[in-house]
Amino acid sequence: MLDLRQVNGPGLQKAAAVREAIGFPDGAIDFWNSALHLASNSDLEERAYILTELAGLARRIARFSEAERYAANALALEPDYPAALIEQGRIALESGKPEAAIAPLAVRLKQGDSYAAQYFLTRALEATGKTAEAEASGRKFMAMQANAAGRKGRNELLARYLTSHGEAPKAVELLKADAPKGLSQQTADAYAMALLESGNAPQAAQEIAKALDPGVRNPLIFLHAAKIAQANKNAVQAQAFLKKCIEANASSPYAETAIRELQSTGK
Numbered sequence: 001m002l003d004l005r006q007v008n009g010p011g012l013q014k015a016a017a018v019r020e021a022i023g024f025p026d027g028a029i030d031f032w033n034s035a036l037h038l039a040s041n042s043d044l045e046e047r048a049y050i051l052t053e054l055a056g057l058a059r060r061i062a063r064f065s066e067a068e069r070y071a072a073n074a075l076a077l078e079p080d081y082p083a084a085l086i087e088q089g090r091i092a093l094e095s096g097k098p099e100a101a102i103a104p105l106a107v108r109l110k111q112g113d114s115y116a117a118q119y120f121l122t123r124a125l126e127a128t129g130k131t132a133e134a135e136a137s138g139r140k141f142m143a144m145q146a147n148a149a150g151r152k153g154r155n156e157l158l159a160r161y162l163t164s165h166g167e168a169p170k171a172v173e174l175l176k177a178d179a180p181k182g183l184s185q186q187t188a189d190a191y192a193m194a195l196l197e198s199g200n201a202p203q204a205a206q207e208i209a210k211a212l213d214p215g216v217r218n219p220l221i222f223l224h225a226a227k228i229a230q231a232n233k234n235a236v237q238a239q240a241f242l243k244k245c246i247e248a249n250a251s252s253p254y255a256e257t258a259i260r261e262l263q264s265t266g267k
Helices: 009-021 025-038 044-060 064-077 082-094 098-110 115-127 131-143 154-164 168-176 185-197 201-212 219-231 235-248 253-265
Strands: none
Touching: 009 025, 009 044, 025 044, 044 064, 044 082, 064 082, 082 098, 082 115, 098 115, 115 131, 115 154, 131 154, 154 168, 154 185, 168 185, 185 201, 185 219, 201 219, 219 235, 219 253, 235 253
16 A cells, blocks of 8 residues: 555555564654654544554553553543543553552443453452452453443453453463464463463463464563473573563563573573
């Protein structure tokens, strides 16, 4: 699309997704920003969408300050923009500020049911020790199953919920049916962690390799890969993944964990 017409917003957006998938997040950010420059100043929703996509990309590579800025800019253009509210909650949650995640996710849920918002709100409530509220939110999340069938990311989030609540074998069965058709990077990661928690570390290694194969630069997935390698008693590979986690973003909280792990092994 870009070869045919370089000044092409949709082409830039598609190319940005490809660049991220093959391990070039900085190039992806450049393309998203180019698409933003092409978007009309009067098209606030399109601009909010692009800023939200930038926020998600920055979050996935653990550049949380950038991610927060992009999400805030999206909401400045379109107050209560649904996707930006969820992204803002995810950024706060994944950057270690679960208390700050609760408000934007609650606002999103006041707009109507949202499978993703309910899942991340549950995680935020759990992380802040609000046990009763978290359990109630978790029940709502599970009750949304029928209406969420077929939605993007539905099985990934359900698998992660089941895995973190002692039902990893159910998560494995859920994703096993999807695996032959090919899983997204995030879903392959969820599948690998479910397999690990189910006691099947060898297959977990096969699945995490699929998540990493395109060239992903997500430091959290590298950290998961290291954990799986450790479970398979492959110390050399675990150390290599920990180093990749640090290289992906040395200032991220995931890199801090990786550094501690390497120091504990003397490497």
